[in-house]
Amino acid sequence: MDNFLLLITKPDNVPILAMLFLIPFFIWLAYKQARQTDLTGVPSDAALNDKVYVWPYLCRNEFICAIIIMLILGVWSIMIDAPLEEMSDPAKTPNPSKAPWYFLALQEMLVYFDPWIAGVVLPGLIIVGLIAIPYIDINPKGKGYYTIKERPFALAVFSFGFIVLWIVLMIVGTFLRGPGWNIFMPWEYWDPHKLVPLTNVNLSYLFGIRDDMTANFFGFAVVAGYFALGPIFYFWKLKSSKFLQELGLVRYVIVSSLFLCMMALPIKMILRLAMNVKYVWVSPWFNI
Amino acid sequence: MNEERKGLIDKITNSDIWKSIFRHGYEKTGRRYTLQVLQNVWLHLHPPRISRHALNFRFTWCMGGITFLMFLVTAVTGVLLMFYYRPVAEYAFRDVQALEFDIPFGMLLRNMHRWAAHGMVISVMLHMFRVFLTGSYKKPREFNWAVGVILLLITFFLSFTGYLLPWDQLAYWAVTVGTNMARATPVLGHEGPFAPADIITQSNDVRFALLGGTIVGPSTLLRFYILHCIAVPLVASLLMALHFWRVRKDGGISGPL
Numbered sequence: 388m389d390n391f392l393l394l395i396t397k398p399d400n401v402p403i404l405a406m407l408f409l410i411p412f413f414i415w416l417a418y419k420q421a422r423q424t425d426l427t428g429v430p431s432d433a434a435l436n437d438k439v440y441v442w443p444y445l446c447r448n449e450f451i452c453a454i455i456i457m458l459i460l461g462v463w464s465i466m467i468d469a470p471l472e473e474m475s476d477p478a479k480t481p482n483p484s485k486a487p488w489y490f491l492a493l494q495e496m497l498v499y500f501d502p503w504i505a506g507v508v509l510p511g512l513i514i515v516g517l518i519a520i521p522y523i524d525i526n527p528k529g530k531g532y533y534t535i536k537e538r539p540f541a542l543a544v545f546s547f548g549f550i551v552l553w554i555v556l557m558i559v560g561t562f563l564r565g566p567g568w569n570i571f572m573p574w575e576y577w578d579p580h581k582l583v584p585l586t587n588v589n590l591s592y593l594f595g596i597r598d599d600m601t602a603n604f605f606g607f608a609v610v611a612g613y614f615a616l617g618p619i620f621y622f623w624k625l626k627s628s629k630f631l632q633e634l635g636l637v638r639y640v641i642v643s644s645l646f647l648c649m650m651a652l653p654i655k656m657i658l659r660l661a662m663n664v665k666y667v668w669v670s671p672w673f674n675i
Numbered sequence: 676m677n678e679e680r681k682g683l684i685d686k687i688t689n690s691d692i693w694k695s696i697f698r699h700g701y702e703k704t705g706r707r708y709t710l711q712v713l714q715n716v717w718l719h720l721h722p723p724r725i726s727r728h729a730l731n732f733r734f735t736w737c738m739g740g741i742t743f744l745m746f747l748v749t750a751v752t753g754v755l756l757m758f759y760y761r762p763v764a765e766y767a768f769r770d771v772q773a774l775e776f777d778i779p780f781g782m783l784l785r786n787m788h789r790w791a792a793h794g795m796v797i798s799v800m801l802h803m804f805r806v807f808l809t810g811s812y813k814k815p816r817e818f819n820w821a822v823g824v825i826l827l828l829i830t831f832f833l834s835f836t837g838y839l840l841p842w843d844q845l846a847y848w849a850v851t852v853g854t855n856m857a858r859a860t861p862v863l864g865h866e867g868p869f870a871p872a873d874i875i876t877q878s879n880d881v882r883f884a885l886l887g888g889t890i891v892g893p894s895t896l897l898r899f900y901i902l903h904c905i906a907v908p909l910v911a912s913l914l915m916a917l918h919f920w921r922v923r924k925d926g927g928i929s930g931p932l
């Protein structure tokens with residue numbers, strides 16, 4: 388418990404503590420407005436053609452906002468000092484060594500995937516995926532106002548990625564990861580000698596496969612089968628779904644691959660936490 | 676009450692003293708308001724008029740503006756910090772200590788710089804969240820969203836390069852952990868898959884290029900310093916200018932029309 392208090396009062400953890408309140412607040416604010424639109428319909432043109440002068444109306448708002456934020460920043464800077472530990476020493480590795488808080492979701496992914504996936508491929512896909520969003524979301528509705536009804540799929544996917552896979556993992560990484568990158572609950576003592584027995588096994592092992600060659604083949608089949616879900620769904624639904632027809636093949640391939648890659652993280656987390664699965668696919672060149 | 680106040684204001688603004696200072700009154704007309712924006716170098720990025728709903732705090736959460744404000748604060752405090760800080764392994768840590776203990780308001784300066792940087796990371800994430808929730812990336816704003824994603828990465832990178840500069844244990848190991856990822860880059864990192872072992876080694880892979888060595892060391896400090904103080908802010912400023920210009924050219928803040 389003392390340890391947890393120490394952790395939440397660490398100056399560098401103040402931003403993430405603030406996020407704990409800011410994120411729910413803004414979700415609530417957005418939800419309120421979305422429900423309003425979904426109940427009463429999108430505001431009419433007449434109300435929107437109403438223009439106002441930037442000076443003084445917008446400039447006044449900007450000015451007030453800037454003053455409030457500067458006040459908060461001023462108080463924050465007077466009250467809380469930036470941390471400065473001992474001088475750096477390459478020979479003294481702290482345990483745990485943590486990246487800055489905004490990268491902790493990435494560091495958390497390292498538990499579940501090898502560094503080349505968690506540290507390079509997945510971050511790369513996040514960037515590519517974010518940039519691709521406007522080009523693969525062809526739904527013309529819900530532009531410029533809050534709504535849930537008009538774009539439920541887009542909202543669900545993005546919110547899951549942003550809130551659960553980014554923010555929550557960041558919070559877990561900051562507050563619950565201790566020495567050896569083990570999970571410590573707030574009331575637990577950070578025991579640097581805590582040993583978690585590593586009984587993780589590969590998925591093929593769980594299926595009774597003992598021979599490397601077969602295991603390699605099995606892993607390949609599982610991963611390929613997972614990514615085949617995309618095409619299977621496409622050909623199954625194409626005839627009946629107007630949405631899929633409008634989306635087109637190229638966009639569909641991008642959407643489904645990005646989606647499957649994103650969902651691979653929670654799936655691997657569940658496999659690891661529930662069944663102690665280490666790797667799904669062990670090949671001579673890489674492991675997934 | 677209002678009449679009374681108006682009378683008093685008239686009395687003051689008609690007095691000889693007032694008139695000797697301010698040559699003419701301030702007309703409250705659309706023409707005046709428009710010129711105010713058009714003729715001011717700091718304000719002319721705005722259009723003269725915008726739709727009413729763009730004023731609404733509940734719509735934009737002000738987060739784009741706050742991100743920009745935080746950037747300005749870090750720029751000003753950062754320049755001041757540069758007067759006291761030398762990016763050399765022997766001095767860096769001592770210089771930060773001196774800021775804390777010897778230099779008047781040095782601690783406050785450092786605090787403001789650090790917390791504004793953290794604030795910027797928070798606000799840029801919330802800004803992106805808001806833009807997504809209002810569907811503001813949709814036509815014609817696709818490209819500005821892409822510019823935004825690059826700005827998001829730049830914000831992280833700015834914060835990350837700055838994290839190393841105090842040269843204490845916190846800084847050193849956070850950056851060590853962060854840059855260790857680069858070892859595993861496929862093909863280009865010496866521990867990554869498909870890396871030709873006889874060509875890509877510890878001392879010529881992407882991580883080496885980033886650190887200027889095989890571990891975080893003095894040349895990393897210098898590299899990160901230059902990236903943090905010159906290269907990245909420069910790119911960030913250019914992209915922000917592009918970002919704001921596109922907000923305006925794409926028809927101002929998105930709205931339900």
Ligand code: HEM
Binds near residue numbers: 812823826
């Ligand atoms: C350094 C970072 C950034 C700064 C300073 C910045 C600043 C701004 C400002 C001042 C606005 C005006 C409206 C508002 O305040 O919400 C704006 C709008 C916008 N921003 Fe950013 N932004 C940044 C990063 C981003 C990111 C990360 C994204 C998305 C990935 C993004 C996408 C957009 C879009 C699409 C608009 C138009 C919104 C609309 O029309 O409703 N920006 N930005």
